[in-house]
Structures are given as structure tokens and as C-alpha cells.
Amino acid sequence: xxxxxxxxxxxxxxxxxxxxxxxxxxxxxxxxxxxxxxxxxxxxxxxxxxxxxxxxxxxxxxxxxxxxxxxxxxxxxxxxxxxxxxxxxxxxxxxxxxxxxxxxxxxxxxxxxxxxxxxxxxxxxxxxxxxxxxxxxxxxxxxxxxxxxxxxxxxxxxxxxxxxxxxxxxxxxxxxxxxxxxxxxxxxxxxxxxxxxxxxxxxxxxxxxxxxxxxxxxxxxxxxxxxxxxxxxxxxxxxxxxxxxxxxxxxxxxxxxxxxxxxxxxxxxxxxxxxxxxxxxxxxxxxxxxxxxxxxxxxxxxxxxxxxxxxxxxxxxxxxxxxxxxxxxxxxxxxxxxxxxxxxxxxxxxxxxxxxxxxxxxxxxxxxxxxxxxxxxxxxxxxxxxxxxxxxxxxxxxxxxxxxxxxxxxxxxxxxxxxxxxxxxxxxxxxxxxxxxxxxxxxxxxxxxxxxxxxxxxxxxxxxxxxxxxxxxxxxxxxxxxxxxxxxxxxxxxxxxxxxxxxx
Amino acid sequence: xxxxxxxxxxxxxxxxxxxxxxxxxxxxxxxxxxxxxxxxxxxxxxxxxxxxxxxxxxxxxxxxxxxxxxxxxxxxxxxxxxxxxxxxxxxxxxxxxxxxxxxxxxxxxxxxxxxxxxxxxxxxxxxxxxxxxxxxxxxxxxxxxxxxxxxxxxxxxxxxxxxxxxxxxxxxxxxxxxxxxxxxxxxxxxxxxxxxxxxxxxxxxxxxxxxxxxxxxxxxxxxxxxxxxxxxxxxxxxxxxxxxxxxxxxxxxxxxxxxxxxxxxxxxxxxxxxxxxxxxxxxxxxxxxxxxxxxxxxxxxxxxxxxxxxxxxxxxxxxxxxxxxxxxxxxxxxxxxxxxxxxxxxxxxxxxxxxxxxxxxxxxxxxxxxxxxxxxxxxxxxxxxxxxxxxxxxxxxxxxxxxxxxxxxxxxxxxxxxxxxxxxxxxxxxxxxxxxxxxxxxxxxxxxxxxxxxxxxxx
Numbered sequence: 001x002x003x004x005x006x007x008x009x010x011x012x013x014x015x016x017x018x019x020x021x022x023x024x025x026x027x028x029x030x031x032x033x034x035x036x037x038x039x040x041x042x043x044x045x046x047x048x049x050x051x052x053x054x055x056x057x058x059x060x061x062x063x064x065x066x067x068x069x070x071x072x073x074x075x076x077x078x079x080x081x082x083x084x085x086x087x088x089x090x091x092x093x094x095x096x097x098x099x100x101x102x103x104x105x106x107x108x109x110x111x112x113x114x115x116x117x118x119x120x121x122x123x124x125x126x127x128x129x130x131x132x133x134x135x136x137x138x139x140x141x142x143x144x145x146x147x148x149x150x151x152x153x154x155x156x157x158x159x160x161x162x163x164x165x166x167x168x169x170x171x172x173x174x175x176x177x178x179x180x181x182x183x184x185x186x187x188x189x190x191x192x193x194x195x196x197x198x199x200x201x202x203x204x205x206x207x208x209x210x211x212x213x214x215x216x217x218x219x220x221x222x223x224x225x226x227x228x229x230x231x232x233x234x235x236x237x238x239x240x241x242x243x244x245x246x247x248x249x250x251x252x253x254x255x256x257x258x259x260x261x262x263x264x265x266x267x268x269x270x271x272x273x274x275x276x277x278x279x280x281x282x283x284x285x286x287x288x289x290x291x292x293x294x295x296x297x298x299x300x301x302x303x304x305x306x307x308x309x310x311x312x313x314x315x316x317x318x319x320x321x322x323x324x325x326x327x328x329x330x331x332x333x334x335x336x337x338x339x340x341x342x343x344x345x346x347x348x349x350x351x352x353x354x355x356x357x358x359x360x361x362x363x364x365x366x367x368x369x370x371x372x373x374x375x376x377x378x379x380x381x382x383x384x385x386x387x388x389x390x391x392x393x394x395x396x397x398x399x400x401x402x403x404x405x406x407x408x409x410x411x412x413x414x415x416x417x418x419x420x421x422x423x424x425x426x427x428x429x430x431x432x433x434x435x436x437x438x439x440x441x442x443x444x445x446x447x448x449x450x451x452x453x454x455x456x457x458x459x460x461x462x463x464x465x466x467x468x469x470x471x472x473x474x475x476x477x478x479x480x481x482x483x484x485x486x487x488x489x490x491x492x493x494x495x496x497x498x499x500x501x502x503x504x
Numbered sequence: 505x506x507x508x509x510x511x512x513x514x515x516x517x518x519x520x521x522x523x524x525x526x527x528x529x530x531x532x533x534x535x536x537x538x539x540x541x542x543x544x545x546x547x548x549x550x551x552x553x554x555x556x557x558x559x560x561x562x563x564x565x566x567x568x569x570x571x572x573x574x575x576x577x578x579x580x581x582x583x584x585x586x587x588x589x590x591x592x593x594x595x596x597x598x599x600x601x602x603x604x605x606x607x608x609x610x611x612x613x614x615x616x617x618x619x620x621x622x623x624x625x626x627x628x629x630x631x632x633x634x635x636x637x638x639x640x641x642x643x644x645x646x647x648x649x650x651x652x653x654x655x656x657x658x659x660x661x662x663x664x665x666x667x668x669x670x671x672x673x674x675x676x677x678x679x680x681x682x683x684x685x686x687x688x689x690x691x692x693x694x695x696x697x698x699x700x701x702x703x704x705x706x707x708x709x710x711x712x713x714x715x716x717x718x719x720x721x722x723x724x725x726x727x728x729x730x731x732x733x734x735x736x737x738x739x740x741x742x743x744x745x746x747x748x749x750x751x752x753x754x755x756x757x758x759x760x761x762x763x764x765x766x767x768x769x770x771x772x773x774x775x776x777x778x779x780x781x782x783x784x785x786x787x788x789x790x791x792x793x794x795x796x797x798x799x800x801x802x803x804x805x806x807x808x809x810x811x812x813x814x815x816x817x818x819x820x821x822x823x824x825x826x827x828x829x830x831x832x833x834x835x836x837x838x839x840x841x842x843x844x845x846x847x848x849x850x851x852x853x854x855x856x857x858x859x860x861x862x863x864x865x866x867x868x869x870x871x872x873x874x875x876x877x878x879x880x881x882x883x884x885x886x887x888x889x890x891x892x893x894x895x896x897x898x899x900x901x902x903x904x905x906x907x908x909x910x911x912x913x914x915x916x917x918x919x920x921x922x923x924x925x926x927x928x929x930x931x932x933x934x935x936x937x938x939x940x941x942x943x944x945x946x947x948x949x950x951x952x953x954x955x956x957x958x959x960x961x962x963x
Contacts, residue, residue: 018577020574020577020578021579021580022577022578022582023577024573024576024577028582091585092529092585092586092587093573093585093586095588096525096571096587097573099625100627101624101625101626131627131628132628132630133627134628136628137628138960141961249642249643250640250642253623253624255640255642255930256640256642256929256930256931257651257926257929286647286649286929286930287643291643292644293643293644294643294644297643317642317643320640320641320642321639322642323642326642329643329644330643343624344623344624344628346622347621347622347623348621349619349620349621350619350621351617351618351926352617352618352620352624353859353923353926354926354930355620355624356624356626356860357638357860357863357864357927358637358639358640358927358930359637359638359640360637360947360952361628361637363956364947364952364955364956367955367956367959368955389623402959411622411623419622420572421622421625422570422571422572422573422622423620423621423622423625424570424621425620425621425622426620426621427570427621431621432547432548432570432574433572433573433574436621436622442547485959485960486961487961488960488961489961490956490957490960492957493960
């Protein structure tokens with residue numbers, strides 16, 4: 001069915017540099033005293049690493065440097081410098097960054113996208129991490145001969161309401177929306193940056209379970225309000241304001257466990273929003289004590305639908321062994337969207353034992369559910385959203401090929417805001433980089449325009465990559481990729497690429 | 505309902521500074537002497553609180569730093585960097601990794617469970633216990649909230665032989681045998697130590713911890729000392745020299761003993777039962793391909809408890825040895841098939857290093873687990889194994905104060921107990937006894953990966 005709305009035009013990226021004095025780069029550059037400020041390096045480097053300086057050139061964008069690999073290029077500053085004054089060396093701080101899932105290279109690659117709106121031109125691996133399984137072992141299989149489809153003919157839009165009911169059909173131009181991060185777990189600046197980015201990209205951002213701050217009112221049409229087990233800040237009025245309401249039954253990072261906001265983060269505004277006591281830790285119970293059956297679940301969904309006749313209902317669940325049954329149950333209860341939140345997803349604070357061990361990774365859950373919904377004849381009537389460990393445009397393409405319609409992101413946004421994955425979101429005053437904190441002083445480390453633009457830039461870069469992937473696969477629509485597991489190869493089980501194909 | 509089991513824990517400082525993953529390197533040369541130095545802006549006040557531990561030559565900057573990188577990025581002279589600490593990588597070995605040991609040290613010090621922000625950052629899956637995930641309940645099966653005290657989750661287990669039904673005589677009296685049971689409030693025993701510096705104080709610390717926790721600790725008969733006498737009730741005496749060498753006076757105070765597997769075990773057990781009918785006797789058996797046959801044989805012969813052992817890294821002996829969880833699954837399922845599983849108690853140990861290993865081993869068929877190295881690590885052992893070669897211990901374990909050591913071990917087990925409650929709660933279980941052998945409530949890498957591998961291209 002043709003969509004009557006005109007095609008969405010993605011915003012132009014705007015260069016948005018790091019908030020800190022120096023970027024965290026893979027390579028470091030040093031200009032030695034021998035430099036006579038001749039300026040050749042400034043002219044020769046196509047990536048504008050150098051800017052004019054008074055005594056010697058200023059190294060302004062060290063992270064754009066190609067590193068030692070550049071020496072083969074005719075424009076390499078190290079070889080072109082008449083005084084041999086430039087030294088390029090690996091940054092010793094770089095290997096400390098990140099973890100197995102978000103490696104230093106993936107972080108730096110994402111920062112590059114958030115700064116420029118383009119995938120990096122450097123040797124950073126921005127497609128996979130080093131977790132040794134799942135996404136990091138899957139490769140997309142491309143035919144070596146480019147498809148006939150030009151990038152401008154590709155549509156990355158998806159439909160969120162596929163049930164055929166009378167409720168609005170909502171298209172989003174990229175197969176993604178932004179997941180719940182509550183006010184309290186992240187700062188109001190982080191929260192608003194995400195919401196404003198969602199508006200700019202004509203998609204949605206979930207409030208998480210911390211209430212619906214008044215600051216979000218101008219963005220009502222791009223907000224998903226979350227109803228979670230603690231019912232913090234949930235009112236009839238908040239349900240009626242939005243176009244999508246999300247039930248959070250479970251969260252992948254702490255499946256089967258309640259949420260917790262440590263006392264330090266319950267500042268006066270947070271306490272007011274959640275109608276709680278300042279400084280006292282808040283627990284969100286698990287599960288909904290009003291839901292012990294699929295019938296109870298349906299009652300919940302009906303309740304929301306009654307309260308807001310134009311809203312779509314999304315159900316967010318985690319990934320237990322019977323996740324396929326849960327998905328089917330949710331469909332029959334009346335959900336428009338089912339979100340599977342895999343066990344490696346993000347969180348403000350959760351026990352390590354839960355993050356690592358409870359419930360399965362989303363790469364296993366999505367094909368299971370996709371297959372089961374297909375067998376039940378329901379696959380075309382529900383939108384399947386995957387979350388919990390999606391870090392890049394490539395992860396997004398892979399999970400869609402495994403059977404999802406789209407994805408929901410959280411951690412990637414924080415990385416765009418210069419999160420370095422130190423895993424100390426929960427300690428003391430919260431995030432020292434001012435992202436996941438309610439501390440007044442730390443919150444001011446970041447500006448709203450800056451935060452919004454960084455997130456927009458990153459997704460614009462993802463859009464370019466996703467469009468490129470579809471064009472190379474000869475597909476006109478992202479919907480054509482859903483469930484195409486034949487376009488995936490697992491590096492451990494498949495031999496090397498065939499002659500007519502390339503893997504990425 | 506039994507009285508609620510709660511482990512009291514309180515922070516207990518270590519004697520040594522922890523070895524951190526990375527360190528701060530700050531050069532003085534080239535310093536611009538800014539009026540507002542980035543070091544003064546540190547959120548964690550790392551530089552203000554700076555102190556040097558002279559004994560170990562460790563700078564507190566490294567242990568207090570939380571890796572926010574603000575000073576690294578903001579110093580105008582770019583004089584500060586964070587670099588990997590080679591000493592961290594050198595801790596332990598590939599199984600008892602620096603991450604696992606740091607996790608044990610944290611819990612032993614704080615009594616708290618490790619909590620962090622920002623999602624999981626580790627490998628997708630891995631060897632042994634890392635190749636399985638535990639289940640959770642969703643929507644239709646209620647979970648249990650054990651941690652915040654709204655529901656009681658029972659972690660106690662009965663160790664001993666169980667009759668499957670009772671028989672009564674004509675007068676209505678029970679004619680079936682009534683077997684002695686040892687009830688422990690959590691499914692953890694302290695096993696023999698694979699190696700240690702002179703163990704007198706170490707064992708005393710473990711016995712004290714066992715007393716506070718309500719569990720038992722294995723002590724070899726040959727090493728029993730008069731100092732341990734107040735803790736006889738916590739001792740699970742390992743009769744390596746055979747039951748005949750055991751003094752009568754001692755046997756009276758014991759509840760539970762263990763004998764090595766041998767052709768004589770039935771005779772030895774009969775001998776012990778004659779001396780003390782309510783003594784529980786376990787047979788210690790090394791895991792191997794043949795262990796399943798032997799456990800079945802022992803079960804049929806009326807043995808109460810079998811203690812299955814893998815090595816300290818969870819492996820069976822021999823080049824084709826399986827990992828403990830995989831062999832245990834086979835043995836458990838075999839006993840289930842033969843219809844005798846509930847008659848016997850299986851203790852299992854070797855390679856249990858984290859709270860999740862305890863839960864996973866129980867899922868794979870153990871009634872309770874036995875731990876060894878974690879008790880040492882709680883007292884700051886770095887698994888360097890220099891003691892095994894007769895070289896002195898870098899953390900002077902032989903000289904510890906046993907009360908300090910006991911508190912560290914209690915803290916660790918308090919953390920493990922809370923984590924067991926988290927796992928049980930997420931699965932909607934109110935009893936650890938229900939967890940045993942519940943393989944349907946776990947997801948195994950091999951099975952999931954097989955389905956996963958079948959999806960993609962075969963080449």
C-alpha cells in the first residue's frame with residue numbers, strides 16, 4: 001500500500017566536536033622542536049588534522065589521522081615533513097577504553113559518526129566488537145556485482161502498526177526508535193537530547209520508568225511513555241498525551257529482577273517526578289503484581305487502549321527460554337509492537353550476575369520468535385523490535401536479517417554523547433562525564449544543542465550505511481531484508497566467501 | 505516456614521592494596537602550571553586523596569581512579585595517560601582470571617554483590633559455565649522477590665539418603681529406615697584446599713566462617729588439630745587414613761564424614777554406622793567417564809552422599825576429560841532414568857569460582873556445591889601457587905588472623921547467597937531444592953548455537 005505522506009528528508013549533519021579539550025584517538029601525534037612551521041603538513045593532509053599555529057602547526061583533529069598506515073600515501077605528513085619533525089605513535093590510553101562488546105575502536109568509530117555524520121575514514125573497526133559470538137561473528141553476505149538499486153531509491157522506513165485495526169498507521173523513516181532511559185538514571189540534558197534527536201529523525205523516544213517531565217511536552221508526538229512495574233510518574237494524562245504507550249514487563253539487563261535507582265540519584269526533582277522520598281533508593285518490583293496470566297496482560301493492554309483511543313501499544317519483554325510463547329501471547333492481548341530486549345542490553349545499574357547470565361542474547365531470541373510467529377501465521381500482523389546489544393548499523397542490518405522489523409537503541413546514544421563505557425553510571429554522583437547523572441554540576445558538562453546534534457549525526461551516518469547495505473543487496477526496502485538469514489554467514493561455521501560474494 | 509536465613513556482613517578491609525587493571529601516568533615535565541589544573545577537577549578526588557602504600561609501592565591514584573578519562577582528555581599539555589597494568593594480567597591463570605579474582609576480592613571486602621552500570625561488557629559466551637544462561641519468568645509465571653525481603657526464598661538443602669516412600673507395620677508405626685540428614689541453610693560446603701601455605705590459621709578461618717554460615721568444612725583427618733576442637737560440629741572430616749584410625753571420642757562430636765572411593769567403601773561405611781548410626785557418610789569420587797556407573801552402583805548399594813570432584817579448573821583427569829557441568833548433567837540424567845536420583849545426595853565441586861557457577865552446577869544436577877579456592881581468594885590469595893612449590897606466600901596467608909579471614913569468607917558467601925536469590929527469584933522459584941536438575945530452565949550454548957548456525961549460509 002502506498003503511503004500518502006511525502007518522503008522524509010533526513011537532517012543534514014553538522015560538525016560537532018568533542019566536549020573535551022582533546023579527542024580520544026587511536027593514534028597520537030607529536031611535533032618536535034625541529035619544526036620550522038613551514039605549513040606543508042597543514043596543506044598536505046586531506047583530513048585536516050592540522051591547523052595553523054603561531055610557533056608550529058596546531059594538532060586539531062588527531063583522531064582523523066590514519067596512523068602509520070598513511071605512510072604509503074603521497075600526502076603523508078610524516079614523510080613529507082622536511083624537518084622529519086612529526087611523530088605518529090599509538091595512543092597508550094586507547095586500549096583501556098571500552099570492553100569486549102564496545103571495543104575502543106567501535107567507540108571511536110561511533111564518536112566519529114556523532115561528530116561528522118559519516119562513517120570513519122580511518123582504520124577503526126566500527127562494524128563489530130570483540131565479544132567472540134553473536135553479531136561479532138555474523139557477516140553480511142553481499143554479491144560482488146553491485147545491485148541495480150541506487151541508494152536514493154532505497155527506503156529504510158517501517159510501519160509500526162501492522163495489525164489492521166483502526167488505530168493510526170505510524171511510519172518511521174529509519175527502522176529504529178530510542179529506548180527508555182528514565183529521568184533519574186540519565187540527566188535531563190541527555191534525556192532531552194535524545195527526545196529532540198527523535199523528533200529530528202521523525203521517530204520516537206521512550207521515557208523509561210521515571211515519569212514524564214514537563215520539559216518533554218513540546219515533543220509529545222515523538223514520545224513513547226513507559227508503563228513499568230513501579231508505575232512511577234504514570235498518570236492518565238501522561239498516557240493520553242502520546243502516540244505510543246509501552247508496557248515494560250522486563251528489561252534485558254536485569255531480566256526477572258526489579259529496577260533500582262540508588263538513593264544518591266533520587267534528587268529533589270527526581271523524587272518530585274516519581275512521588276518518592278529524596279535520597280531514598282527506589283525499587284521497581286518484578287513482575288507487575290496485577291499480571292499473572294495472558295488474560296491479565298490483555299486487561300492491561302485494554303486499559304491503555306480505552307484511555308487513549310489513538311495510541312499504539314508496545315510490549316517490552318526479555319528473552320526467557322519460552323520467549324516465542326510470550327510474543328504470541330502479547331499479540332493476542334492486542335499489542336501492535338513486541339520488543340524483545342536481549343540479555344546484553346544496557347542499564348543504569350544491575351547486578352553483574354544478571355547482566356551476564358540471566359536470559360538469552362537477542363541474536364538467539366529474534367530468529368526463534370520470527371519463526372514461531374510465521375508458523376502461527378501472525379508474522380505480518382505484528383512489528384517485531386529487537387533491542388539489547390545493538391551497537392551499529394551493521395548490528396541493525398544483521399538482526400533484521402535474523403527476523404526483526406527494526407531496533408530500539410539506548411547505549412549507542414550514550415556513546416554518541418561520549419560515554420566511554422566505564423560502567424560507573426551508578427556510583428556516587430553518577431557519571432563523571434555528565435551523561436547518566438542528576439548531579440547539577442555534572443549535568444552542565446553537556447549542552448542540549450550539542451547532545452541533540454551528536455545523536456542526529458550518528459543516526460544519519462547509520463542511515464547512510466544501512467542504505468548502502470540495502471543498495472548493495474539490490475533491495476529497495478528494508479522490509480525485504482526481514483528474515484533473510486541466507487544473507488548471513490557465521491565466521492565460525494561457514495567457509496570463506498565464495499567467488500561471487502564478499503562478506504562484511 | 506523455617507526462620508529466615510540471613511547472613512550478616514560488614515565491610516572488612518584487605519591487608520593489601522588491590523591490583524588494578526590500569527594505572528594513571530602523569531608526567532611533570534612540560535607542565536604548564538595552569539591556574540585551574542584538571543587534577544583539581546577530578547570527580548573522584550583521585551589526586552587530592554593521593555597516598556602511597558610504601559610497603560607495596562602502590563599509588564592510591566590507580567585504585568581510586570574510575571577511568572572517566574576527563575583528565576586525560578582535558579590536560580592542555582596532554583601529560584596524563586591511562587595505561588594497562590602488566591601486573592593485573594599476570595594475576596591467577598586462564599581459569600582463575602584477574603576478573604574472577606577481583607570479583608571475589610570485592611565481595612569479600614564489602615559483602616555486597618557486584619553491581620555496575622552500562623550493560624554487560626564481556627564475551628558473548630565462553631568455556632564451561634559461561635556456555636549457559638539461566639531462565640527467567642515472564643508475564644505468566646510469577647517471579648519471586650527474595651532480595652528485598654518481600655518473599656522468602658529458601659536456600660537450605662538436606663544432605664543424606666532419602667526414602668522414596670514410607671512403610672508401616674500392622675501397628676501403624678513406620679517400619680522404613682529413617683536416615684540421618686545434615687541440613688545446611690545454603691548449598692555450599694568448603695572443600696579440601698588444593699594447595700595452601702601452612703594451613704593452620706587458614707583452616708581455622710574457614711571453620712569459623714562455616715560456623716557463622718551454618719555449613720561445614722572438609723578437613724583431612726591427618727591434619728586435625730586440638731585448636732579446631734570448638735568447631736567439631738562444622739567439620740566434615742575427610743577420613744583418608746580410613747575409619748579405623750578415627751578416635752572414638754572424636755566420632756561422637758561429628759555429624760558428617762567423607763571417605764575416599766575404594767572397593768572398601770561399603771565395609772567402611774558399615775563400620776562407621778555401627779559406631780555412630782546417625783553419622784552421614786559421603787564417598788569422594790573423582791569425575792571421569794566411568795563416574796556415572798560408579799555413582800549408580802553406590803546409589804543402589806545404599807550410599808547416602810557422593811561427593812563428585814573435578815580439578816581446580818573444573819576438569820576431569822585425562823586428555824578427554826569433560827568439564828564438571830557437562831559430566832554432571834550426564835550423571836544426573838542417568839540417575840533420573842534409572843529412577844534413583846532422589847535417593848542420593850550429590851555434592852559437586854572443582855572450578856566453582858563465582859556465584860553463578862553455584863547456581864549453574866545445581867541446575868546441572870548437584871544438590872550442593874563444594875568450593876575451595878574462593879575461600880582462599882576471599883583472604884586475598886592471588887592463585888600464584890607459589891605455596892605449592894614451597895615458596896613464600898606474597899600475601900602472607902599463613903599468618904592471617906582467623907577472625908579476619910572468617911569475616912572475609914562470610915562476606916563472600918553473603919554475596920553469593922544474595923546472587924543465588926536473584927537467580928532463583930528471576931526463575932520464579934522459592935526453594936533451591938527445586939533448582940536441582942532443572943535443565944529445562946536453562947539455555948545451553950551448544951543447543952542455541954546449533955539452531956543459530958543452521959540459519960546462516962553454509963558456503
